[in-house]
Amino acid sequence: MVNDIHLRLNASERSYFAILKREVALLATSANFSPKRLAEIDIVVAEMVSNLVKHANGGEILVKLIEEKGVQGIEIICIDNGPGISDVRNMMKDGVSSTNTLGNGLGAIQRLSNFFQIYTHKGWGTILLSRIFAKELPVSRVSNPIEIRSLVVPKPGETECGDNFSVKQTQEHIKLFLGDGLGHGKDAAIAVNTAIDAFNLCESDSPVENIRFIHNSVKKTRGLVGTIAIFSLKNKQWKICGVGNISTRMFSSAIDKTLTSYNGIVGLNIPKTMNDHLIEYIPGQLIMMCSDGIKSKWDVLKLPGIMRNDLSLLNAALFKDFTRNTDDSSIASCKISL
Template identity: 55%
Template sequence: MDDLCHAALRADDRSYFSLLKKEVHARALAAGFSERRTGEVDIVVAELLSNLAKHAEGGQLLVKSIHDGDRPGIELIALDQGPGMTDVGRMMADGMSTKNTLGHGLGSMKRLSDLLQVYSQKDWGTLTLARLFNEKPPTHPMPPVEIRALVLPKPGETECGDSFFCRQDEDFIRLFLGDGLGHGPEAALAVQAAGAAFLECPSNDPVAIIRHVHAEVRKTRGLVGTAALFDRRTKLWQLCGVGNIATRLLSGGVSKNYMSYNGIIGHNLPRTLNAHAVPGEKGQHLVLCSDGIRSRWDLLRHPTLLRYDGSLLAAALYKDFGRMTDDMSVLCCKLNS
């Protein structure tokens, strides 16, 4: 089972690097990695931390256990506020260095990772995404839908009141992003109860799903949340939200917001709820954000970011617009066909 949240590890002090390496090493072993593959994870982590220290004077390393079928994996995202790169492709080549080193870092990470993507802008910083699996996953055709999420607890908290849930079959994709009121253990209980209710609800109507979740979480402190359903046959989105979950569809260079209803799931719902029905199209991104991400986010500075894996899109929003005073979550769903 994938971790519900990423762990955010500070990487702005070299004296902590050995502890960070041990943390990721332990996570890889706990996920079921072999000793050999864990050693390769160690090399990738060392290179990521080395780049943060040499080129950006520190940053963050986000870590999460993932799976591809029954293959355990680990996702690493390095973020920094450094000077950035103007030509990432050139810097990926072996022997390229701006710090009088051998210049093998990015190349070795690419060879050891099952996926490596680097997004960078001059004077903005760099995001590096690496995914490694214990066994090399089979080569899949591009999936028709790509779903990625970044969920982080409020700094200093061990439990997260934000979470996302997904249920798919051959006809529908069902998504739910919830944010328990406040933060900490009680908020986490509320959002996990909502997730359980969402996953057991048989309806393919987001309004009915919201009402079902509302009825099931009355004994919790409550939450805000958005349910999104995509009908694979009709290529139609249905969206319904209550509370301050930002919902946005990005398509063809156009960004459109969809308003949620006022209320608190589990305490007070409007008598009338209706779903937005929106046609889906190839290349479209649905992005849901909790209020831990400032609501006025935009991607004007990042016109090419939508070409990358959705985890980098989520990480960029966290990097630029994360409040750091609350739990934070971003859910991205891209239609590839």
């Protein structure tokens, strides 16, 4: 079963490593991986953890099951605040090491991954992104012009997450919903998951009408804040509406626009009058939404070249620098290049 929530695993001390590897193995075993592929996932995690020990004095691993083109997989993100890598291309070569070891780490991770990407900056740290699938993905001659990625992480110490993200894609529209149940823990999770169920049922292409539908569906919960963004593939236009403190920004070569949400709590009190915010499409446009588990003054543009990377890596960089660690955290990104 694919769950949009990342499992967050501490890798700051050696004593955590056995637990970390076991947790990843348990998650991977629940998917359709062969014994050979499970062993390769174990190697990738071991190499990531080894790099954290040798080069960064610890860090953390984020992991979740994914599915692409009908094939199950696992996404593993390794984050550290170490010194960064000065020459990535050279360090990817087998036998190259900065700590007098065999130097097989990054090269092994890349070889065993279906997709691998690294972002590093001197004095900032390093993020590794690996996606491993149960089998090879079907080959497509045309690249997918729509990229959607999310990072949803519970508050430290919590087993359930009050934030969540959902996508609905049809021939006419791409519909995105990021919700944050009030507080955190079980009751917040019930609120946001009830909202997602309602979002998936609502057939309207108006974010305002979606929010009203969700509002009426979650009145027996503690409530939530949320933003809905709907892109019309026919009209090449975004419609966006939010209630509460979900931070939403639109990036393109021409704009960096922050969108304002309405005051209120979905399920308790929302404005009687709301309007969809209309934004015309610009090729390569990127929309990012963050819950208040991410500091309000977040900014990814300060990181050199970050926008050229996979959106999961972009989300991880934002999480690394701006998570509060006092609440559930969620980031959703969508880039369309029609």
